[in-house]
Amino acid sequence: MGASFTTVGWHQGRVRLIDQRQLPDKVVYLDCADYRDVAEAIRNLSVRGAPAIGITAAMGLALGAQSLAGRDPSRFQEDLTRIADELAATRPTAVNLFWALDRMKRVASSHRHLGVDVLIRQLVDESQAILDEDIAMNRAMGAIGATFIESGDTVLTHCNAGALATGGYGTALGVIRAAWEDGKKIRVIADETRPVLQGARLTAWELMQDAIPVTLITDNMAGALMRAGKIQRCIVGADRIAANGDVANKIGTYSVAVLAHHHAIPFYVAAPTSTLDLSIPSGAHIPIEARNPREVTHIRDVAHVAPEGVAVDNPAFDVTPADLITAIITEKGAFRPRDIHRLGGDPASLTAYRLA
Amino acid sequence: MGASFTTVGWHQGRVRLIDQRQLPDKVVYLDCADYRDVAEAIRNLSVRGAPAIGITAAMGLALGAQSLAGRDPSRFQEDLTRIADELAATRPTAVNLFWALDRMKRVASSHRHLGVDVLIRQLVDESQAILDEDIAMNRAMGAIGATFIESGDTVLTHCNAGALATGGYGTALGVIRAAWEDGKKIRVIADETRPVLQGARLTAWELMQDAIPVTLITDNMAGALMRAGKIQRCIVGADRIAANGDVANKIGTYSVAVLAHHHAIPFYVAAPTSTLDLSIPSGAHIPIEARNPREVTHIRDVAHVAPEGVAVDNPAFDVTPADLITAIITEKGAFRPRDIHRLGGDPASLTAYRLA
Numbered sequence: 001m002g003a004s005f006t007t008v009g010w011h012q013g014r015v016r017l018i019d020q021r022q023l024p025d026k027v028v029y030l031d032c033a034d035y036r037d038v039a040e041a042i043r044n045l046s047v048r049g050a051p052a053i054g055i056t057a058a059m060g061l062a063l064g065a066q067s068l069a070g071r072d073p074s075r076f077q078e079d080l081t082r083i084a085d086e087l088a089a090t091r092p093t094a095v096n097l098f099w100a101l102d103r104m105k106r107v108a109s110s111h112r113h114l115g116v117d118v119l120i121r122q123l124v125d126e127s128q129a130i131l132d133e134d135i136a137m138n139r140a141m142g143a144i145g146a147t148f149i150e151s152g153d154t155v156l157t158h159c160n161a162g163a164l165a166t167g168g169y170g171t172a173l174g175v176i177r178a179a180w181e182d183g184k185k186i187r188v189i190a191d192e193t194r195p196v197l198q199g200a201r202l203t204a205w206e207l208m209q210d211a212i213p214v215t216l217i218t219d220n221m222a223g224a225l226m227r228a229g230k231i232q233r234c235i236v237g238a239d240r241i242a243a244n245g246d247v248a249n250k251i252g253t254y255s256v257a258v259l260a261h262h263h264a265i266p267f268y269v270a271a272p273t274s275t276l277d278l279s280i281p282s283g284a285h286i287p288i289e290a291r292n293p294r295e296v297t298h299i300r301d302v303a304h305v306a307p308e309g310v311a312v313d314n315p316a317f318d319v320t321p322a323d324l325i326t327a328i329i330t331e332k333g334a335f336r337p338r339d340i341h342r343l344g345g346d347p348a349s350l351t352a353y354r355l356a
Numbered sequence: 357m358g359a360s361f362t363t364v365g366w367h368q369g370r371v372r373l374i375d376q377r378q379l380p381d382k383v384v385y386l387d388c389a390d391y392r393d394v395a396e397a398i399r400n401l402s403v404r405g406a407p408a409i410g411i412t413a414a415m416g417l418a419l420g421a422q423s424l425a426g427r428d429p430s431r432f433q434e435d436l437t438r439i440a441d442e443l444a445a446t447r448p449t450a451v452n453l454f455w456a457l458d459r460m461k462r463v464a465s466s467h468r469h470l471g472v473d474v475l476i477r478q479l480v481d482e483s484q485a486i487l488d489e490d491i492a493m494n495r496a497m498g499a500i501g502a503t504f505i506e507s508g509d510t511v512l513t514h515c516n517a518g519a520l521a522t523g524g525y526g527t528a529l530g531v532i533r534a535a536w537e538d539g540k541k542i543r544v545i546a547d548e549t550r551p552v553l554q555g556a557r558l559t560a561w562e563l564m565q566d567a568i569p570v571t572l573i574t575d576n577m578a579g580a581l582m583r584a585g586k587i588q589r590c591i592v593g594a595d596r597i598a599a600n601g602d603v604a605n606k607i608g609t610y611s612v613a614v615l616a617h618h619h620a621i622p623f624y625v626a627a628p629t630s631t632l633d634l635s636i637p638s639g640a641h642i643p644i645e646a647r648n649p650r651e652v653t654h655i656r657d658v659a660h661v662a663p664e665g666v667a668v669d670n671p672a673f674d675v676t677p678a679d680l681i682t683a684i685i686t687e688k689g690a691f692r693p694r695d696i697h698r699l700g701g702d703p704a705s706l707t708a709y710r711l712a
């Protein structure tokens with residue numbers, strides 16, 4: 001069972017995206033023919049979710065490469081780097097964005113001898129490979145993560161780490177999807193996830209598409225439900241994971257982790273290894289995007305909910321320290337956060353550190 | 357310094373309320389000539405906040421008494437009880453509602469020999485006394501609570517426990533107001549308080565009216581700000597306090613208390629003794645109102661934020677256990693939650709248990 005919609009993909013030579021700003025009211029697809037449209041779609045949250053941003057940026061760079069057909073090879077490489085920089089500047093926190101663009105740039109530079117036309121085809125293929133691998137990784141992660149979920153569990157998730165945040169299966173919701181496919185009777189509690197309401201608009205919608213039972217709550221209800229014994233596990237995605245296992249994810253994730261810790265409820269992070277940033281020792285080094293105050297003072301840019309001129313804080317992400325995380329579930333296995341740096345080393349040695 | 361608006365009061369023989377549903381966009385007053393209009397205003401949240409609900413219900417009962425002019429005395433008492441029951445059925449959690457109506461009924465029954473006309477005047481006077489005492493209690497509470505706040509502090513508050521929630525000064529915001537009047541340089545962080553957004557719409561507005569510095573955040577940002585060392589104290593109001601010091605207050609209060617505990621940040625509750633319900637041993641006995649799912653799926657009844665037909669939980673309140681509360685600040689002093697039941701005993705013995 002995959003999702004019944006397309007988050008991002010090639011469609012008749014264009015990059016097709018479901019416009020997540022319009023969900024759940026309307027299912028509208030955006031077809032981007034220009035890399036600038038792709039950059040704008042990332043910036044304005046038409047597409048969001050760390051893995052989906054990476055895939056989309058890779059496809060955007062392939063579109064950019066197409067626009068450079070006919071350039072001489074060295075000019076091609078230069079202009080491609082400029083376009084990659086432009087795409088990289090759209091959002092600061094999700095490391096998959098930089099990971100995907102670096103991977104695309106490596107293809108271009110390592111095959112520079114092949115000629116521009118061949119390179120362009122290779123870049124389009126590479127972006128498709130990133131998408132295909134993402135879905136395969138999500139399914140692997142789902143199978144691993146599902147072992148942590150028992151029939152009868154109610155699982156809380158924050159934001160949207162689903163098919164809409166990835167190539168089409170999901171990280172946190174991929175684990176939930178896999179448990180559901182295994183026949184486990186589970187229920188999902190979706191935090192609405194202010195200010196942009198990814199939980200209410202996207203997670204609830206996505207789970208309802210697949211008839212997985214979901215109940216929507218406001219972010220501030222999670223603690224009371226935990227105290228009432230109504231939540232057995234929490235699972236979220238990640239935008240960046242530092243070498244020590246600290247996890248940056250959507251604002252509010254940290255509060256959920258503290259609440260879960262207080263109630264002795266397991267708290268899992270599901271993320272592909274492309275989310276790892278072993279170059280930084282801890283979460284303190286992860287840049288946190290501050291977004292427009294209007295996201296807080298308005299809701300869906302329509303309803304005005306605060307006095308004119310009020311001061312606002314609007315960090316888009318927070319960092320959950322490793323010691324509040326029960327396990328990080330990747331496509332290579334589930335690990336204790338303190339062991340996550342081993343994923344950068346010898347794959348053969350990983351077995352000893354795998355939890356499942 | 358009191359607030360620059362009227363939350364509730366008598367105005368030309370009618371009960372005047374600021375329509376809190378329309379804040380902060382419009383300042384509109386409702387003038388109620390019939391007790392049924394008062395009941396509806398409580399039910400639909402035109403007026404909210406435990407102390408304000410109590411005052412409003414008392415004035416509503418006085419209006420009801422006026423409508424009974426000319427009745428024979430025993431019929432008057434019967435009909436008054438029926439009207440009180442109707443007002444009591446508007447909302448289940450705030451105990452001040454029942455406290456105020458009981459106080460009014462006692463006036464009516466203990467002076468039943470005086471004749472209906474005199475009784476009606478006494479009930480109007482009693483409702484005004486409840487308002488006047490509320491303001492005096494809030495000021496006393498403010499003076500006591502302000503001693504817990506230091507210049508330089510940033511104080512987080514949840515929901516609105518301000519002038520808008522009371523007779524005109526505030527419980528939690530009364531403490532903040534008093535610290536500000538003392539010349540302490542403080543800042544306030546206001547949680548927006550989904551689903552009804554009392555923090556964004558009311559607390560931010562109320563503090564801006566009085567030029568007290570306030571920054572608005574979504575509920576799920578509080579943890580990240582605490583971790584960053586940006587919050588020194590938390591203070592909230594209460595809808596009902598059990599004999600063991602457990603506190604029912606707006607949904608999300610419990611999460612703030614757990615987060616404060618995790619970060620060793622003092623967490624205060626400010627509430628008049630009319631909020632105490634010593635008849636119940638613990639918070640487990642406090643009825644929690646479940647409100648319309650539409651409050652969650654829509655925002656301000658305008659912006660639709662969730663898929664059609666999604667399941668929703670919408671408890672309006674939660675219970676914070678006594679052990680997460682640093683002190684309960686009342687007009688009679690500040691107390692450790694475990695000592696709060698002593699307020700039902702000999703006032704002379706209280707001194708030993710006072711914190712400030």
